[in-house]
Amino acid sequence: MTAPATMTEPGTIGLRDVGVSFHTDRGVVTALDGVTASLPASGFTSLLGPSGCGKSTLLRVIADLLDPSTGGVDVLGATPHQRRLGRDIGFVFQDAALLPWRTAVENVRLPLEVGGGVPQGRQANSPEDLLALVGLAGREHAYPHELSGGMRQRVAIARALICQPRVLLMDEPFGALDEITRDRLNVELLRIWQETGTTVVFVTHSIPEAVFLSQQVVVMSAHPGRIREIVDIDLPYPRGSETRDLPQFSALASRLRHLLEQS
Ligand SMILES: Nc1ncnc2c1ncn2[C@@H]1O[C@H](COP(=O)(O)OP(=O)(O)O)[C@@H](O)[C@H]1O
Numbered sequence: 001m002t003a004p005a006t007m008t009e010p011g012t013i014g015l016r017d018v019g020v021s022f023h024t025d026r027g028v029v030t031a032l033d034g035v036t037a038s039l040p041a042s043g044f045t046s047l048l049g050p051s052g053c054g055k056s057t058l059l060r061v062i063a064d065l066l067d068p069s070t071g072g073v074d075v076l077g078a079t080p081h082q083r084r085l086g087r088d089i090g091f092v093f094q095d096a097a098l099l100p101w102r103t104a105v106e107n108v109r110l111p112l113e114v115g116g117g118v119p120q121g122r123q124a125n126s127p128e129d130l131l132a133l134v135g136l137a138g139r140e141h142a143y144p145h146e147l148s149g150g151m152r153q154r155v156a157i158a159r160a161l162i163c164q165p166r167v168l169l170m171d172e173p174f175g176a177l178d179e180i181t182r183d184r185l186n187v188e189l190l191r192i193w194q195e196t197g198t199t200v201v202f203v204t205h206s207i208p209e210a211v212f213l214s215q216q217v218v219v220m221s222a223h224p225g226r227i228r229e230i231v232d233i234d235l236p237y238p239r240g241s242e243t244r245d246l247p248q249f250s251a252l253a254s255r256l257r258h259l260l261e262q263s
C-alpha cells in the first residue's frame with residue numbers, strides 16, 4: 001500500500017515523506033519522520049499506535065492545523081489549506097467540546113455561524129437531519145449536560161458533518177467512553193460512513209476498534225513517529241457484533257498486536 005515518496009495517486013490523501021519536528025526548551029522532538037502513504041478516497045483508514053507516536057500530529061497536518069517541517073500532503077487533489085478553506089474537512093476530538101449553553105441542534109449549527117459559513121455553491125446539511133443520522137432524533141433541544149458521553153460524541157460527529165465535508169478526521173473520538181457504548185458507536189459510525197461516502201481517518205490506540213472499523217490500519221511506532229506497516233483489513237461490510245467472532249478478526253488483531261510490540 002505504501003506509495004513511492006515522490007508521487008501519490010490522485011483521489012487519495014497523499015502523504016509524501018512527511019516530517020514534523022517541534023523545537024522545545026529540551027531540544028528538538030521529532031514527532032513524525034518519513035511518513036509516506038496513500039489513504040484512499042471514501043475509505044476508512046485508522047492510525048494505530050502507542051501514545052506519542054504522532055497520530056494527532058498527523059491528523060493536524062492533514063487538517064491544515066499544522067505545517068509539516070518536511071514533505072508534503074495533498075487531500076483529494078488539493079492542498080490541506082485549500083481543503084480547510086473549502087470547509088471540506090470535519091474534525092472530531094476525544095472531548096466533544098460542545099458549548100454548554102447551546103442545545104444539541106444549536107451546537108450542530110455552530111460551524112455555519114463562524115469561520116465564514118458554507119462556501120458559495122455548497123449546500124449545508126440540515127442540523128435536524130444530521131441529528132437523526134447520528135441517532136439523536138427527538139433530542140435536538142437537549143443541552144449537553146442532559147446528554148450522556150456517547151450522545152455528546154454523536155452531537156460532535158453531527159457538527160463535524162454539517163458542511164458536508166469530504167474528509168472526516170477523528171482523533172480518539174470514543175476513547176473516553178465505556179466499552180459497550182464504544183462498540184455501539186463503532187457500528188453507528190460505519191453506517192454513517194457508508195451513508196455519507198466521506199473519507200474517514202480515525203485515530204485510536206485500541207486494536208479491536210481499529211480492526212472492527214477499518215479497511216486499512218496504518219500501524220505506527222514512536223520516537224520518532226513512523227509508519228511501521230499498513231495492514232489491509234479484509235473483513236466484509238456491513239460489520240456487526242458477529243464480525244468480532246470471526247476467526248479472521250482475532251487473527252488480524254493478533255497481527256496488529258505483534259506489530260505494535262515490535263515498535
Ligand atoms: N506542540 C508540541 N510541542 C512540542 N512537542 C509536541 C507538540 N505536539 C506534540 N508533541 C510531541 O510530538 C510527539 C507526538 O505527539 P502526538 O502527535 O500528540 O502523539 P499521539 O497522538 O500519537 O499520542 C510526542 O512526543 C509529543 O510530546
Ligand SMILES: [Mg+2]
Pocket residue numbers: 055056057171
Ligand atoms: Mg493523540
